[in-house]
Structures are given as structure tokens and as C-alpha cells.
Amino acid sequence: MLLPALLLLAAASAAPPPDILVSRTLLRDRELRVGDVVLLSADARGASARPFRIAGTYEPTPDPSRFTARRLEARLHLPDMLALRGGGAADGADDSVSAVNVALADPADAAAFTRELLARAPTVTVAPTSAGDDEHFVVIERFHLAISIVTVIGSTAFLLALMVIRADERREVAGLLRLLGVSRRRVLAQALVEGLCIAGAGAVFGVLFAGATQGAVNAFFQWRHDTTLVFVRVTPAIAGRCLALALPLGVLAGVFASWTLLRRPVLDLLRR
Amino acid sequence: MRPLPFAWRSLSRQPARALLGLAGIAVVGALLFDMLMLSRGLLVSFREILDSTGYDVRVTATEGVPGLGPPLEEAGAATDALRALPEVAEVVPVRFGSVSARARDGRTATVALLGTETRRRGEWRVLRGGDLAQDDEPPQMVVNRTMAEDLGLAPGSPLGLASGLEPREFRVAGIVEFPFETAGESMAAVTLAGFAQALGAAAADEADLLLVASRPPHGGEAAVAAIRRLRPDLHPFSTDELLERLRQGEFSYFRQVSLVLSTITSFFAFLLVTTLLTVSVNQRLGEVAALRALGFSRRRIAADLLAESALLVGAGGALAVPLGLALARVLDAILRQMPEVPHRLHFFVFEPRALAWHGALLGAACLAAAAYPAFLAARLPISATLRQETLS
Numbered sequence: 215m216l217l218p219a220l221l222l223l224a225a226a227s228a229a230p231p232p233d234i235l236v237s238r239t240l241l242r243d244r245e246l247r248v249g250d251v252v253l254l255s256a257d258a259r260g261a262s263a264r265p266f267r268i269a270g271t272y273e274p275t276p277d278p279s280r281f282t283a284r285r286l287e288a289r290l291h292l293p294d295m296l297a298l299r300g301g302g303a304a305d306g307a308d309d310s311v312s313a314v315n316v317a318l319a320d321p322a323d324a325a326a327f328t329r330e331l332l333a334r335a336p337t338v339t340v341a342p343t344s345a346g347d348d349e350h351f352v353v354i355e356r357f358h359l360a361i362s363i364v365t366v367i368g369s370t371a372f373l374l375a376l377m378v379i380r381a382d383e384r385r386e387v388a389g390l391l392r393l394l395g396v397s398r399r400r401v402l403a404q405a406l407v408e409g410l411c412i413a414g415a416g417a418v419f420g421v422l423f424a425g426a427t428q429g430a431v432n433a434f435f436q437w438r439h440d441t442t443l444v445f446v447r448v449t450p451a452i453a454g455r456c457l458a459l460a461l462p463l464g465v466l467a468g469v470f471a472s473w474t475l476l477r478r479p480v481l482d483l484l485r486r
Numbered sequence: 487m488r489p490l491p492f493a494w495r496s497l498s499r500q501p502a503r504a505l506l507g508l509a510g511i512a513v514v515g516a517l518l519f520d521m522l523m524l525s526r527g528l529l530v531s532f533r534e535i536l537d538s539t540g541y542d543v544r545v546t547a548t549e550g551v552p553g554l555g556p557p558l559e560e561a562g563a564a565t566d567a568l569r570a571l572p573e574v575a576e577v578v579p580v581r582f583g584s585v586s587a588r589a590r591d592g593r594t595a596t597v598a599l600l601g602t603e604t605r606r607r608g609e610w611r612v613l614r615g616g617d618l619a620q621d622d623e624p625p626q627m628v629v630n631r632t633m634a635e636d637l638g639l640a641p642g643s644p645l646g647l648a649s650g651l652e653p654r655e656f657r658v659a660g661i662v663e664f665p666f667e668t669a670g671e672s673m674a675a676v677t678l679a680g681f682a683q684a685l686g687a688a689a690a691d692e693a694d695l696l697l698v699a700s701r702p703p704h705g706g707e708a709a710v711a712a713i714r715r716l717r718p719d720l721h722p723f724s725t726d727e728l729l730e731r732l733r734q735g736e737f738s739y740f741r742q743v744s745l746v747l748s749t750i751t752s753f754f755a756f757l758l759v760t761t762l763l764t765v766s767v768n769q770r771l772g773e774v775a776a777l778r779a780l781g782f783s784r785r786r787i788a789a790d791l792l793a794e795s796a797l798l799v800g801a802g803g804a805l806a807v808p809l810g811l812a813l814a815r816v817l818d819a820i821l822r823q824m825p826e827v828p829h830r831l832h833f834f835v836f837e838p839r840a841l842a843w844h845g846a847l848l849g850a851a852c853l854a855a856a857a858y859p860a861f862l863a864a865r866l867p868i869s870a871t872l873r874q875e876t877l878s
Contacts (some may be wrong), residue, residue: 258547258556259719272524343759352826360817361747364517370508378503392532438742483632 232294233269237287239440241271254288256299264298266290277442282441370463373416377409377471385475390481405472406465413464416456419452491784493793496766504798507762510756511802511848512809518751519810519844520817520834525744528737529729535665535724535830541576542706545713545722557581561693564717566724567699573712575701578603579693581678583685588646588653589637597633597647600664603683608665610675615641615660617676625680627661633662633672642757645683647676654683666828692703698722733786736814740833752847755802755871757794761800765847767791767859772875778868788860792853799852810844811836 231251246252248268255263266288274285290298292311318327324342331340381388386403428446435445497504534850535544544570547558558564561579581601588594602609606616618628627647629639639645639658646653654690656676667673682690700709706724713722728770733741767774774787814834821833 258558282738284735304793315798349823349825353821356823357817360820361517364513364813368510368513368517368754370504372515372754372761375506375510375758375762377502378506379769380761382500382503383765384767398769435739435742 230265231265232291234266235270235272235289235295236268237274237285238271239274239284240286241268242287243284243286252288254298267296273442276441281439281441281443305420315372364462366459370467371462373409373413373467374470376412377405377467380476381405381471381475388472388475389480389482392476398476401476402469402472405468407467407468409464409468410461410469411464413460413467417457417460418463420460421448421456424448425453489789490797492790493797494808496790496794497797498685500766506757507798508802508805511799512759513807514755514758515803515806515844515848516750516810517680518748518847519749519750519753519806519840520814521744521748521837522840522843523810523814524817525680525741525748526837526840527833528740529733530733530835530837531830531832532737533725533729534726537698538608538696539645539665539698540609541578541697542711542725543700543709543722544697544728545695545696545720546700548652549721554714557692557694557722558696559692561746562691564720565696567716568696568713571712571716573701573709574698575703575804576606576697576699578606578609578697579678580695580697581692582694584680585647585684586653587606587637587674588648588847589639590644591606591638593637595633595636595672597629597674598682599684600673600675601617601684602680602714603678609697610664613661613663615658616650618659618677618687620677621679622657624655624657625676627656627660627674627676627680628660629658630669630671630673631661632667632759633674634658636672639703647674652686656684663840665767665830668821668826669829693867731808748847748858752851755799755848756851756855758852759798760858761790762798763795763855764862766794767863771871774863775871775875778866779872784864788856788862791860791863792856795852795856799848799855803848806848807809807841807844 234252234254236246236252240246241248246268248270250268251269253260253263254266255261257263258271267452316322316327328340328342331338391401392398403415424446425448428448431446432444436442545558545564548555552714565577565579568574579602583599583601585597585599586594587597603712604620606613608825612628613631615628619626624644627645627735629645630872633639637645639661641658641660645656645658647652647656648811662675663671664675678690698709700706700711704712706726710722710724710727713720777787805836818832818834822829822831856863
């Protein structure tokens with residue numbers, strides 16, 4: 215919850231004020247300390263402010279849809295919060311909440327629970343909190359996937375150019391091998407293995423490089439946005455997907471480059 | 487023969503290699519161009535939307551986002567005070583709320599409701615029917631297309647709005663487009679009196695936001711300064727200040743992603759051209775030595791390689807522009823599926839400066855890529871290389 219005004223109180227009042235927790239960012243930005251007594255008000259100009267004692271600090275749950283926002287937040291006991299808002303029994307504010315968090319005995323029942331609750335209370339909004347369902351995650355994942363596809367297309371052109379150059383360099387050797395009786399299939403197999411090795415080595419290097427630098431990338435974005443969100447994580451599934459994409463592409467590039475060479479007559483390969 | 491035609495002939499001798507290099511640079515260049523468009527796209531697009539409203543200053547009670555922070559109290563007095571400033575041409579108070587709407591046929595929708603005065607500038611654009619009128623009975627409202635389609639509304643349709651148990655009847659004056667409406671969101675605007683009727687609990691003399699238009703020739707910055715002098719308790723932001731805040735905060739992730747990917751793609755283009763040229767030079771060592779023996783200077787050999795690099799990067803970079811524009815449409819469509827993104831907001835926006843940066847970065851990659859192979863070719867021992875070529 216965001217509170218509009220927070221002022222350091224010079225001296226604590228006689229009765230001990232209620233405790234609150236403040237976010238790490240708020241504590242740091244306003245140079246507060248645990249044990250300080252602060253004034254909180256629901257009014258922008260600080261009217262009807264009440265004193266609270268900072269009992270501790272907490273790290274707000276990282277929220278991908280708000281990770282660029284500065285989390286200047288405080289947590290109050292619900293009765294203190296309602297009293298601060300000044301709601302009386304007349305408008306029902308002392309018996310109303312904005313949201314209720316529910317922990318299910320079995321998280322797999324989330325969909326069934328949502329259906330049942332909506333059937334019983336159609337006016338409430340029910341949203342599962344599992345990260346995978348967040349629309350932001352889904353869209354960002356699609357965006358990064360699209361960029362990955364473009365990168366793979368560019369890399370494939372690069373790999374093909376390299377393999378064409380390599381095949382061209384060995385034009386005479388391939389011609390000699392063909393003259394000595396080595397079959398096209400054998401020469402092609404050699405190119406295939408070479409393409410596989412280059413693509414495999416490149417992919418493994420890429421995965422290792424990503425694994426080695428993920429800490430630096432996370433550290434930068436976490437520092438920049440003052441969040442504990444993890445931005446990059448090289449998982450075995452991602453490494454596997456990387457290899458699964460790179461290896462067939464390497465093989466195809468090797469075969470394509472060699473085939474353009476081997477379909478020529480032997481004497482042409484030997485420049486005769 | 488000049489270096490450029492000479493480079494053209496060198497590339498033409500290996501068409502497959504040249505075409506693949508070109509394709510690689512075009513794809514990588516397209517991604518680079520897109521990242522350059524992304525780096526400022528949100529800001530440019532957001533500014534366009536803000537400017538389209540005709541107001542260049544926003545005033546709130548706190549630094550919080552309008553509608554999420556506490557409202558500005560005694561809004562009427564604040565509005566009158568700001569209207570009296572010589573730097574200010576127009577002030578319009580705005581309230582935000584959420585209500586449940588019910589059409590005559592029983593269809594319902596949750597609606598983001600704006601309470602404001604009658605339209606002065608570009609608060610919304612009328613698409614069909616009339617505009618919002620003051621003091622009508624039943625109170626009027628303008629609705630966006632999504633709401634009209636979802637509830638089957640047309641100009642003149644009656645509609646019930648409720649935030650509590652008792653709905654209040656309104657009449658649709660027209661179908662409009664709001665600058666910041668999001669895809670699939672039902673949105674409507676009513677007068678401030680209508681807003682108080684729809685949201686019974688809403689205090690009458692409050693505003694979440696004051697939209698201020700500066701009076702020419704003073705401009706937004708002068709209006710902001712005047713408001714700060716008059717009412718230090720308020721938080722006025724000019725469009726530039728607001729955009730700078732967004733640049734540092736909400737939009738910074740995409741700026742950083744674009745910076746990282748621009749760097750990687752520029753490096754990739756450099757690596758690709760360097761590899762192609764270096765291998766090409768290594769395969770043509772004899773040819774280079776022969777040219778040197780015929781009297782071609784080191785500088786001329788370097789110029790030939792630079793021209794080859796320029797041809798590859800120039801042609802690839804030129805192809806990258808239309809390719810990048812097409813790719814940007816795809817990526818933009820993906821990102822615009824994000825929730826709560828105004829449907830007029832774009833992530834990728836073409837700007838001449840993006841094109842200039844694209845050219846400059848690829849130009850730098852071209853120069854850097856030619857450096858190593860030119861160094862190799864220029865240092866080549868002529869007689870030893872020719873002898874080696876003859877023996878092999």
C-alpha cells in the first residue's frame with residue numbers, strides 16, 4: 215500500500231504507537247531506522263496524521279508488472295490502516311478490505327476454487343497469483359522468442375557463409391578425394407560432422423557464456439531497478455532448446471555448403 | 487579501376503558467399519534498426535498521445551500516479567486559482583472511477599469512468615453522435631467503441647451506472663475515442679456532476695488530476711513554474727518532465743533491452759564482415775601480392791578492402807531498413823498485447839535519428855571490420871608470398 219505522507223516525528227508520544235513495517239527502499243530513501251517513530255497520513259497535505267513505530271523492514275514481493283516503480287511502501291495492521299483512513303461505521307470502511315489473499319491446501323485446485331467462488335459470489339474478482347498466468351510474462355516471453363528467432367536467422371546466414379567458405383577452401387581436396395574413389399556420401403558425411411562440431415561448439419560456448427554472465431546481467435538490472443526480480447536464468451530446458459536448435463542448423467548448413475560443391479564435376483573441383 | 491568497382495568484382499566472383507554475408511547483415515541490421523526504434527519509441531509515441539489532448543501540464547495532489555494517489559481536495563478553488571494565472575489558458579479537473587454499467591437488455595460491463603467538464607480540446611475524439619453536454623436530464627455520457635459494442639449502445643441509448651446497489655440512469659450522447667483507452671477496456675466520460683451521481687461515495691469537490699493548457703507564448707515550463715509559485719502544495723508536471731520521469735522509470739526496461747541488443751547486433755555485424763573479409767583475404771594472398779608487385783600501394787589495397795566492406799555493409803544495411811520496419815510491426819503487435827497498454831501507444835516508432843544511428847553504427851562496424859584484413863594485406867611480404875603461391 216502506498217501512503218502519501220510520511221514524516222519523522224521528533225519525539226515519541228507517551229503511549230507507545232502501533233508498529234509498522236516499511237519497505238527496504240522507503241527505509242533507505244527517507245533515511246529511516248528501525249525504532250523511529252513516524253507520522254502517517256491518508257491526506258496529501260498530512261492532515262490527521264498518526265504516529266507509528268517502525269518495527270522492522272521488509273522486501274516487497276517482486277512484481278514484474280511494477281518492477282520499474284520505486285516501492286515506497288509500508289505495512290500496517292488492518293485496524294490501524296482503517297483508523298488512519300478515517301472510515302467510520304457509517305460508510306462501512308471499518309469492515310471493508312481491498313483484497314483477500316487465499317492460500318489453497320492444494321495449489322493445483324486454483325482453477326476449481328476460482329470457478330466455485332465466482333459461482334457463489336459473481337461480483338468478486340478472483341485471480342490466481344501463479345507467475346505463469348501473468349499476461350506480462352506471456353507477452354515478454356513472446357517478444358523475446360521473436361527476437362531469438364530473428365537472431366537465429368541471422369546466425370544461420372552467418373554459419374552458412376562460414377560453411378560455404380570452408381567448403382570452397384577444400385574444393386581441391388574434395389576433388390582429389392573424389393578422384394581417389396571416396397564417395398560423395400563420405401565427403402558429405404565429413405562436412406556434416408564438421409557442421410555439427412562447429413554448431414555444437416558454438417552452442418555450448420553460448421550456453422556457458424550465458425551461464426557465466428547471467429549473474430552480471432541480473433546484478434545490473436536488479437541494481438538499476440532496485441528489485442530482487444530475476445531477469446535471466448539459464449535453465450537446463452533453455453540450454454537444451456538452444457542445443458536442439460543449433461545442432462540441426464549446423465548439420466543443414468554443412469550439408470548445404472558441401473552439396474553445392476559436390477554436385478560439380480570432379481575436374482571442375484580440381485580447376486582443370 | 488577505382489576501389490569500389492574493384493570491390494564489386496571481388497564480391498561478384500563469390501556470389502553465394504557475398505549473398506549469404508548480405509543476408510546475415512540485413513537480418514542483424516534489421517534487428518539493430520528495430521532496437522534503435524525501440525529505444526525511444528515509447529517516449530515518442532507517449533508524447534504524441536499527450537500532445538493530442540491539447541494540454542501540456544498535469545497537476546496532481548502527490549507524486550503518485552493520478553487515480554492511485556489521494557485526490558486533490560478543494561479542487562474547485564484550485565481550478566479557479568490556476569485559471570487566473572496569466573501563463574495558463576485552460577484548466578480542466580478530472581476524476582477517475584470504476585462503475586458497473588447495465589444496458590437495457592441486461593448486458594453488464596465494468597467501466598473505467600472519467601468525470602470531467604465538457605470537451606475543450608482533445609480529451610477525446612467524437613466518432614459518432616454528439617458530444618458531452620452539461621446539465622442534462624438524464625445526465626449524458628460519451629462511451630468508447632468497446633463499451634458500445636459490448637453493451638450494444640448507440641447515441642441516444644439509455645444506460646444504468648452504479649457503484650453501489652442503486653443504479654443511476656444516463657443517456658449515451660456519442661461514441662468517442664479516448665487517447666489512453668486500452669484494448670478491450672470499456673471507458674466512458676461524464677460531467678463532474680454526473681460522476682458524483684454515478685459514484686455516490688465520491689466527494690464532490692475533489693479531482694484526481696488537473697489538466698492544464700499553457701497560454702502561448704509562455705509554454706508548459708512557465709506554467710509549471712507559475713503553478714509551483716502559487717500553490718507549492720500541488721505537484722505540476724510539464725509534458726517534458728512527465729516523459730523524463732517515465733524514461734527514468736516505467737519505460738527504462740525497454741530502453742536498456744534495446745541498448746544491450748543494439749550493442750550485440752552491432753558487434754555481430756562487425757564479426758560477420760570481419761570473418762568474411764579475413765577469409766577472403768587469406769584465400770587471395772597471391773592475388774594481393776601480385777597487385778602489390780604490379781605497383782598497387784598498401785593504401786590502395788586497404789581502400790579496396792574497405793570498399794568491399796562498405797559494399798557488403800551498405801547493401802545489407804539498406805536492405806535492413808525495410809526488413810526492420812516489417813519486423814517492427816510484428817514485434818510491436820506482440821508487445822501491444824501487454825495488459826493496460828493504451829491502444830494508441832507504440833513501442834517501435836520510426837524517427838530520422840534512429841535511421842542516422844543505424845547508419846552510424848553500421849558505418850563504424852564497416853570500418854572496424856575492414857581494419858584487420860587490411861592490416862593483414864598491407865603487411866604481406868610480396869616476394870615470399872608470390873614464391874609460396876608458385877610452389878603450391
